Amino acid sequence: MELFAHRGASAYAPENTLPAFRKALELGARGIELDVQLTSDGVPVVFHDFFLDKKTNSSGLVRKLSWKEISALDAGSWFSNEYKGTRIPTLEEVLEIVPRDVCLNIEIKALSLFKEPIARKVCDIMAADAERDYMISSFNHQSLKEVQELDNNVRIGILTSSHMLNVVDYVESSGLKPYSLNPEASYLTNEYVADAHRKGWKVLSYVVNSPEMAEIVAQTGIDGIFSDYPDLEIPASV
Ligand code: G3P
Ligand code: MG
16 A cells, blocks of 8 residues: 655644655655645645634635745744744745655645636646656546646546545546545445446545554555555555
């Protein structure tokens, strides 16, 4: 099973920051997941919540602030004093520190209400970064559609956060051609994984933070997990 460091090594450093990505690399992560959204002036920044309130010293929607304003925020103090002053990075700043052979799972965070050019911005940045191992995932399947239309070769991960009665029907009728299905771990079943594999899709599941849970999800035959602990012990094979 592959392991993606979820928001970097987010158990050890403030999520989605350069220290969290450096820590993940230090712990030997071969895959890193991060969340991207756009600032008001269209800069892709790495941040999970749509609102700044919980994890910075500011408030309101990320998309309402410019890059200049976002870049001045403290995204580390909420985690611990040690990280006071840690900034929200741009996607490009993360690309500078993550080796090209570490697989980046770039999750697009986009509110459907706002028609933002986030798929294009992310695709443009990634296309300019030759030889990079990466995939793009999202709960916003419209964004994935846009990615697919922009570049048919990008590996796409379809994120879901509820039980789906017939995921194969859904995916086939959506027109998406996924590399993987990325379901929340509590909705996994052996049948789900077998159905996906029959279609040639991998299954990557989130968020798995304990050896016990890793053992349980491994039983379903999945291909990978997202974990806040890049050093989590992964069951060999089941
Ligand atoms: O991509 C896996 C996981 O990151 C999806 O959920 O809310 O942590 O972005 P979330
Ligand atoms: Mg994510």
